[in-house]
Amino acid sequence: MTKIKLNAEKRIQIGNEFETFFRNKDSKPKQEWLGAISNFDEHKNKIHNLCNQIVRKHQPQEDVDTIKRMISKYGNNGGDIFNDHCFYFETPTINDDGEADTKSMNVNFGLTRDFACSYFDKELRASGKDPDYQNKSENGKRSPSYYTSENEIEKYFGWRSESSGSGKRNSTIKDDWDNGYNIEVIGTSYCGERRFKVDSETFEVLNQFVIMQEKVVDTHQRFYDYIKSKMDKIRLGLKSYKYFDQAKELADKLGMVLNETILDTESSMALSIYNPSALASLLADSDEEDNKADIIAQFKSGKLNQAIN
Numbered sequence: 001m002t003k004i005k006l007n008a009e010k011r012i013q014i015g016n017e018f019e020t021f022f023r024n025k026d027s028k029p030k031q032e033w034l035g036a037i038s039n040f041d042e043h044k045n046k047i048h049n050l051c052n053q054i055v056r057k058h059q060p061q062e063d064v065d066t067i068k069r070m071i072s073k074y075g076n077n078g079g080d081i082f083n084d085h086c087f088y089f090e091t092p093t094i095n096d097d098g099e100a101d102t103k104s105m106n107v108n109f110g111l112t113r114d115f116a117c118s119y120f121d122k123e124l125r126a127s128g129k130d131p132d133y134q135n136k137s138e139n140g141k142r143s144p145s146y147y148t149s150e151n152e153i154e155k156y157f158g159w160r161s162e163s164s165g166s167g168k169r170n171s172t173i174k175d176d177w178d179n180g181y182n183i184e185v186i187g188t189s190y191c192g193e194r195r196f197k198v199d200s201e202t203f204e205v206l207n208q209f210v211i212m213q214e215k216v217v218d219t220h221q222r223f224y225d226y227i228k229s230k231m232d233k234i235r236l237g238l239k240s241y242k243y244f245d246q247a248k249e250l251a252d253k254l255g256m257v258l259n260e261t262i263l264d265t266e267s268s269m270a271l272s273i274y275n276p277s278a279l280a281s282l283l284a285d286s287d288e289e290d291n292k293a294d295i296i297a298q299f300k301s302g303k304l305n306q307a308i309n
Contacts, residue, residue, distance in 0.1 A: 003243045003244070003245060004243060004244035004245075004260060004263065005242065005243060005244075006238070006241055006242060006243060006244060006247070010244070010263060011235075011238045011239065011241075013262055013263060014238060014244075014247045014258070014262070015231065015234060015235055015238055017251075017256075017258055017262055018230075018231065018234045018251070018256070019227060019231050019234075021251075021254070021256045022226075022227050022230045022231070023227060027223075027226060029219070029222050029223040029225075029226040030223055030226075032219045032222065032223075033118075033216075033219040033220050033222070033223045035219075036212070036215040036216045036218075036219045036220075037119060037216055039212055039215070040119075040212045040213060040215075040216050043209055043212060044109070044209075047107070047205075047206065047209040048109060048181055048183075050202070050205070050206070051087055051107060051109075051183065051206075052183050054087075054089070054196050054198060054202070055087065055183050055185060055196060058196050058197070059185060059186045063186060064081060064184050064186060067079040067080070067081055067186060068081060079186070080186065080187050080188050081184055081185070081186060082184075082185055082187060082188055082189050083179075083182035083183070083184055083185075084182060084183060084184075084185045084189070084191050084194075085108065085109040085110045085178050085181040085182050085183070086106065086107075086108045086109070086110055086191035087106070087107050087108075087183075087191060087194070087196060088104055088105070088106050088107075088191060088192055088194060088195050088196065089104065089105050089107065089195070089196050089197075089198050089202075089203060089206055090102050090103060090104040090105070090195050090196070090197055090198070090203075091103050091197065091198050091199060091200050091202075091203035092200075093200070103203065104195065105203065105206060105207055105210065106191075106192075106210075107206055107209065107210060109178070109181035110174075110177070110178050110181070111157065111173070111174045111177040111178060113134075113153075113157075113159070114134070114217045115213060115216060115217055116153075116157050116173075116174075117131040117132075117133075117134065117153065117220070118131070118216050118217045118219075118220035118221075119216055120157075120173075121220065124153065124156065127156065129149065129152050129153055129156060130145075130149045130153075131153070131220075132224050133145070133146055133149035133150060133153070134146075135221065135224050135228075156173070157172060157173045157174045158172020158173055158174035158175055159174060234250075237250060244260060244263075
């Protein structure tokens with residue numbers, strides 16, 4: 001059986017198979033990342049409900065309704081009501097010097113870039129986009145593909161939105177996400193201007209939720225680092241391999257299925273020119289197909305019947 005000789009293209013194809021294997025593997029970094037997402041999903045609505053209770057305690061619904069009536073009567077002079085998903089909370093504390101102080105914290109339910117790439121990793125990959133593009137900068141240098149990926153992801157979520165044919169702005173993933181967590185607040189869009197006071201216990205609960213959000217991003221980063229560490233070694237190995245059988249042996253030892261069918265037909269044909277027998281076979285098959293096609297064409301045109309008669 002003819003050995004398949006590797007070239008740069010084949011090494012990339014095989015490398016992609018190994019990367020898919022490690023990405024699908026139920027590794028500890030993957031479990032931690034998926035666990036962080038599950039933990040966030042379990043608590044997000046509960047914490048949002050808690051935030052709503054805190055806001056309504058400081059800004060009762062009757063006050064909100066009063067300002068709405070004022071706006072209806074006096075327009076912009078009636079006051080400000082804003083739908084917000086970003087909130088600042090603060091609680092009294094004692095600093096290291098033993099003095100009374102205040103701790104503050106921002107709880108933001110809005111869809112931020114890092115969180116979106118981590119939370120929607122699978123959806124982004126399914127649509128052909130790279131959620132890891134920000135991690136691939138080396139020494140602070142960004143490749144042209146960085147900006148291509150950034151542009152695609154901005155459009156996908158809605159940071160760079162496009163209007164419909166009617167000129168209206170299309171609703172985006174970011175819009176739908178943010179709007180799902182909006183709470184009516186008295187004031188303008190500057191959420192930092194609103195500081196809602198809470199007790200230390202409530203403050204700690206809110207802080208734990210912020211940590212949950214951060215873990216979605218942090219564990220996604222560690223999952224990327226895990227795969228990159230594996231693939232750096234794999235690609236070094238593939239670079240030294242001359243034949244497909246060597247890559248197949250490595251895959252077998254890792255418990256991974258690697259078949260020649262991953263090599264596309266056109267590239268396999270290109271590799272076959274390294275083997276004289278395979279090349280001769282390809283040429284012969286090609287000539288036979290051409291002869292068959294020519295015979296059929298002549299028969300259809302009547303020339304072959306004329307020659308026989």
